[in-house]
Amino acid sequence: MVDIVALGEPLIQFNSFTPGPLRFVNYFEKHIAGSELNFCIAVIRNHLTCGIIARVGNDEFGRNIIEYSRAQGIDTTHIKIDDSFTGIYFIQRGYPIPMKSELIYYRKGSAGSKLSPEDVDESYIKSSKLVHSTGITLAISDSAKDAVIKAFELARSRSFDTNIRPKLWSAEKAKETILGILRKYDIEVLITDPDDTKILLGITDPDEAYRKYKELGVNVLLYKLGARGAVAYHDGTKAFKEAYKVPVEDPTGAGDAMAGTFVSLYLQGKSIEYSLEHGIVASTLVITVRGDNEMTPTPEDADRFLNEFKT
Numbered sequence: 001m002v003d004i005v006a007l008g009e010p011l012i013q014f015n016s017f018t019p020g021p022l023r024f025v026n027y028f029e030k031h032i033a034g035s036e037l038n039f040c041i042a043v044i045r046n047h048l049t050c051g052i053i054a055r056v057g058n059d060e061f062g063r064n065i066i067e068y069s070r071a072q073g074i075d076t077t078h079i080k081i082d083d084s085f086t087g088i089y090f091i092q093r094g095y096p097i098p099m100k101s102e103l104i105y106y107r108k109g110s111a112g113s114k115l116s117p118e119d120v121d122e123s124y125i126k127s128s129k130l131v132h133s134t135g136i137t138l139a140i141s142d143s144a145k146d147a148v149i150k151a152f153e154l155a156r157s158r159s160f161d162t163n164i165r166p167k168l169w170s171a172e173k174a175k176e177t178i179l180g181i182l183r184k185y186d187i188e189v190l191i192t193d194p195d196d197t198k199i200l201l202g203i204t205d206p207d208e209a210y211r212k213y214k215e216l217g218v219n220v221l222l223y224k225l226g227a228r229g230a231v232a233y234h235d236g237t238k239a240f241k242e243a244y245k246v247p248v249e250d251p252t253g254a255g256d257a258m259a260g261t262f263v264s265l266y267l268q269g270k271s272i273e274y275s276l277e278h279g280i281v282a283s284t285l286v287i288t289v290r291g292d293n294e295m296t297p298t299p300e301d302a303d304r305f306l307n308e309f310k311t
Helices: 035-045 060-071 122-126 135-140 142-154 171-184 194-201 206-215 254-267 272-286 299-310
Strands: 004-007 011-016 028-033 050-057 079-082 088-093 101-106 130-134 158-161 187-192 218-224 229-234 237-242
Touching: 004 035, 004 142, 004 254, 011 060, 028 035, 028 060, 035 050, 035 060, 035 130, 035 135, 035 254, 050 060, 060 079, 122 142, 130 135, 130 142, 130 254, 135 142, 135 171, 142 171, 158 254, 171 194, 187 194, 187 206, 187 254, 194 206, 206 218, 206 229, 218 254, 218 272, 229 272, 237 272, 254 272, 272 299
Parallel strands: 004 050, 004 130, 011 088, 050 079, 130 158, 158 187, 187 218
Antiparallel strands: 011 028, 088 101, 218 229, 229 237
């Protein structure tokens, strides 16, 4: 039994050692990543247990993902080894927009995309407090989408990150699929941002977005605002936290760190103000390095950060 179960595709990330167009990059760092895996690590750093339902390839990269995940404390008993290859992606940093990154995927037909409802263990889902997934998992294949639907059907509670990736599906398909999920299932915590909300609802204003999402059955909204910070809503309460100004190495994974931190602390009974403050710290630390999850802090380290920045 684990507190939270996530469904998604773990990936191997090759992060450019230097910024600029990949055609001029000669060295890359290898990291273990993937939105739901990053989320799981944030949950574990914040003292809850988390497992991931996924598939990886029968290759060295797949073994690397399993071993790394296990070392971080993730329950890997529901990661299946598939005869397909493990998905990878490259990160191009700082070009053509400084302090932003572009993701180049090599994952079509990967083991992770073959996630299916048969991978979803009913007892594993029902024994957890919450099930989490993202728009990325809905996008990678119909079978992965069906796995999420099965898990959400069985779940006691759900969190969902819209995470719309235009390289994986069209805006129209994303809108149709994600709104279908939101209309069918009550979502305890929804994580999204203005770009995704523009696609889903045709609006970007946080307050208006909360009203619309609440009508769809969302209880708590975590609305990421990038370099401006984030705002959270729950039961008439609104909390806003500004982002900290720090050197940006790579922003990839910051949203996952914020989401996993926020959701896990909220599940432990912390206020949305406290959960949001620690989520902002997590995303801040992640963007200062290459790699999506190595810098995700514990609550104790987040408090050290806050004490330093508040003095």
